[in-house]
Amino acid sequence: xxxxxxxxxxxxxxxxxxxxxxxxxxxxxxxxxxxxxxxxxxxxxxxxxxxxxxxxxxxxxxxxxxxxxxxxxxxxxxxxxxxxxxxxxxxxxxxxxxxxxxxxxxxxxxxxxxxxxxxxxxxxxxxxxxxxxxxxxxxxxxxxxxxxxxxxxxxxxxxxxxxxxxxxxxxxxxxxxxxxxxxxxxxxxxxxxxxxxxxxxxxxx
Amino acid sequence: xxxxxxxxxxxxxxxxxxxxxxxxxxxxxxxxxxxxxxxxxxxxxxxxxxxxxxxxxxxxxxxxxxxxxxxxxxxxxxxxxxxxxxxxxxxxxxxxxxxxxxxxxxxxxxxxxxxxxxxxxxxxxxxxxxxxxxxxxxxxxxxxxxxxxxxxxxxxxxxxxxxxxxxxxxxxxxxxxxxxxxxxxxxxxxxxxxxxxxxxxxxxx
Numbered sequence: 063x064x065x066x067x068x069x070x071x072x073x074x075x076x077x078x079x080x081x082x083x084x085x086x087x088x089x090x091x092x093x094x095x096x097x098x099x100x101x102x103x104x105x106x107x108x109x110x111x112x113x114x115x116x117x118x119x120x121x122x123x124x125x126x127x128x129x130x131x132x133x134x135x136x137x138x139x140x141x142x143x144x145x146x147x148x149x150x151x152x153x154x155x156x157x158x159x160x161x162x163x164x165x166x167x168x169x170x171x172x173x174x175x176x177x178x179x180x181x182x183x184x185x186x187x188x189x190x191x192x193x194x195x196x197x198x199x200x201x202x203x204x205x206x207x208x209x210x211x212x213x214x215x216x217x218x219x220x221x222x223x224x225x226x227x228x229x230x231x232x233x234x235x236x237x238x239x240x241x242x243x244x245x246x247x248x249x250x251x252x253x254x255x256x257x258x259x260x261x262x263x264x265x266x267x
Numbered sequence: 268x269x270x271x272x273x274x275x276x277x278x279x280x281x282x283x284x285x286x287x288x289x290x291x292x293x294x295x296x297x298x299x300x301x302x303x304x305x306x307x308x309x310x311x312x313x314x315x316x317x318x319x320x321x322x323x324x325x326x327x328x329x330x331x332x333x334x335x336x337x338x339x340x341x342x343x344x345x346x347x348x349x350x351x352x353x354x355x356x357x358x359x360x361x362x363x364x365x366x367x368x369x370x371x372x373x374x375x376x377x378x379x380x381x382x383x384x385x386x387x388x389x390x391x392x393x394x395x396x397x398x399x400x401x402x403x404x405x406x407x408x409x410x411x412x413x414x415x416x417x418x419x420x421x422x423x424x425x426x427x428x429x430x431x432x433x434x435x436x437x438x439x440x441x442x443x444x445x446x447x448x449x450x451x452x453x454x455x456x457x458x459x460x461x462x463x464x465x466x467x468x469x470x471x472x
Contacts, residue, residue: 080428082391084463086291086350093469115350115391115465118428145291145320147352147463149393149429157426158414160407186287186320188354190395190459192406201397201457202365209363221362223285223323224354224459252406254395254429256461258289258352260320264298 075109077169078155078162080120081148083130089142099136103129116147126150127174127240131233135179138232138261146259150243153251154192160252164194170248174240176233183232184260186225187212187239192252204250208242228257235259280314282374283360283367285325286353288335294347304341308334321352331355332379332445336438340384343437343466351464355448358456359397365457369399375453379445381438388437389465391430392417392444397457409455413447433462440464 087095109120119126134146154160191204212218215238217230228235243255292300314325324331339351359365396409417423420443422435433440448460
């Protein structure tokens with residue numbers, strides 16, 4: 063008698079959950095500052111690969127966001143002005159081609175909760191639900207719902223062309239961005255979000 | 268007798284053609300370097316508004332791209348390592364809400380042509396056609412077609428998770444990014460693209 067085995071559940075890495083981070087330090091001592099910050103961060107359950115443009119981080123949503131929070135917080139502790147450009151993506155693993163075909167059941171995830179970083183951040187944030195014919199809905203509906211949700215967290219501070227402005231503790235800003243991305247990802251397979259953070263700016267508005 | 272006037276053609280600004288730029292200079296003298304570069308750039312036909320996170324640039328595709336090329340080239344002339352995080356958007360003007368409803372006829376534009384900058388750039392690039400139910404097609408088809416086109420320009424150098432890598436003269440890299448965005452924009456109303464550039468990096472691969 064042969065037994066049938068259910069297929070194993072898909073993992074976040076197989077689903078293409080990951081981030082790209084470009085961390086820019088406006089200081090001539092940037093090499094030391096960035097290397098020190100990266101050394102302190104816990105990469106135990108993550109795939110981390112750095113090149114000359116950005117750093118790829120693969121893993122679960124919580125582990126990725128904790129890594130981003132820790133690296134940026136450690137960099138900010140130098141006192142230098144910094145910007146962080148972050149791309150979060152889910153639902154389209156692989157490189158040149160999506161390794162998952164469209165129409166795979168969306169893989170949900172729990173909301174991310176981060177302890178306060180003690181670092182003030184200003185951010186411009188954009189969210190992209192990548193819908194296809196037959197997926198139903200309107201991409202702006204999902205974006206408006208996410209902005210409305212962000213509005214309840216206390217970090218929403220305004221709207222700019224092509225971006226929503228967030229101000230607050232770095233952890234709250236990252237939570238807001240990540241949880242909107244995760245929230246839309248419950249029903250849309252391929253969702254990306256981009257956020258540019260500014261920390262220790264001499265020209266805070 | 269009353270005459271009927273055709274409605275005036277929609278302008279790029281009304282259609283929401285614009286960019287956001289975060290220019291990061293890894294040098295303690297960054298304020299002077301960035302201000303010098305911005306002062307030299309021609310803003311005659313553009314709307315330019317800078318805050319502590321990024322700079323908004325509104326105008327025609329050609330004027331915007333020339334401005335971005337000029338500001339980045341002037342910054343690179345300092346010799347400092349820099350990164351530029353650029354968002355290009357079309358088809359969704361306004362701030363919190365799109366001021367254009369979905370289903371407006373897509374506004375085409377001529378491809379952008381830029382004189383060589385004489386500056387080597389490495390880039391990670393992502394393109395987002397924001398389709399809705401009824402728009403037809405598959406968002407990845409448009410992305411694959413754009414990558415194939417980029418492949419013919421000589422600046423395509425590889426694929427990373429969530430991004431396409433481009434290497435070459437800054438102008439060629441920006442042309443490739445802009446012309447894919449403009450090309451998809453001929454049939455899709457709301458199209459955004461994000462590119463992170465690295466210039467004068469001590470760790471070029």
